[in-house]
Amino acid sequence: MDSIKYFTFSMIIFISGIRGILLNRRNILIMSMSIESMLLAVNSNFLVFSVSSDDMMGQSFALLVPTVAAAESAIGLAIFVITFRVRGTIAVESINSIQGSGPFSLGERIRFELS
């Protein structure tokens, strides 16, 4: 019964993180923080079930998840800093208007629209 309470808690934090990502398209800082909150919820879930089913694999993995979370938040913040420096805004709704050199770059898009 205790396990359900812990699990409920991590589930609510996870869902609120998803809600934060969905609702905050205009603010990438809140989106990053919501992703961290999701990772925290999953991590806490791993730990709760590791204790509940008496297995060490959950705790070993729960030691690696903050590693990934910290690395990903560092890179995400670096990209955010650059984007903010260039564009002067933190809205990422229209971030796919940045032209890259991928398979659907400008020339091909024009050709695709004309055909």
Next chain:
Amino acid sequence: MKLSVLSSPALVSGLMVVCLHSVWFPILVFRNTSGLILLLGLDFSAMIFPVVYIGAIAVSFLFVVMMFHIQITEIHEEVLHYLPESGIIGLIFWWEIFFILDIEIIPLISTQRNTTSLRYMVYAGKVRSWTNLETLGNLLYTYYFFWFLVSSLFLLVAMIGAIVLTMHRTTKVKRQDVFRRNTIYSRRIIMKRTPDPLTIYLRYRRLIGLNPIREMAVIFSRSWPLNLFKGFKHL
């Protein structure tokens, strides 16, 4: 009671992360989750959580928020826009979890199978009790050392990536700007009339004398060693 004392601030802060009036709310979520893990008996993980999550991640967010003067509070126009569909999906997820835990929540839509539910065994006291750190080390350094080494490589790559991405052009990196040098001294370079080391040294000595303070001042001024090539007097 202990559980609710710690989990309710964590839940409230977790819901407030979405609004994010300050960076304080994620920090509270991390702190209270760490407390809950402590209640499970996992001391090492509960101590690592503040170090990694608050000390690294929340501090990074704090730096970004401080340095860019970001207006964090936004006008919520679309709060309830996604609520019907996402509410239904959230309830379906919630219901499916009870398949795993083997407990019935909605009596008509049964999630119980004919298996035993999970039991929580207390092995402490039956055997010599290891600390949490010992058990993690028993696995992580022997059988799963590969994960350990790969995660360190991963952190190295992330660090290099962050540095490379945010390196400004005007940061004081000791590089020689060859083009700038050529535009200033183009005549001398084209005519190949740069002075030999002896005259450079004599000019240096005449510039500074034997005073070590003046020597330090000249060396740390921005025009050194260019003033040697032009024969500038010390400013």
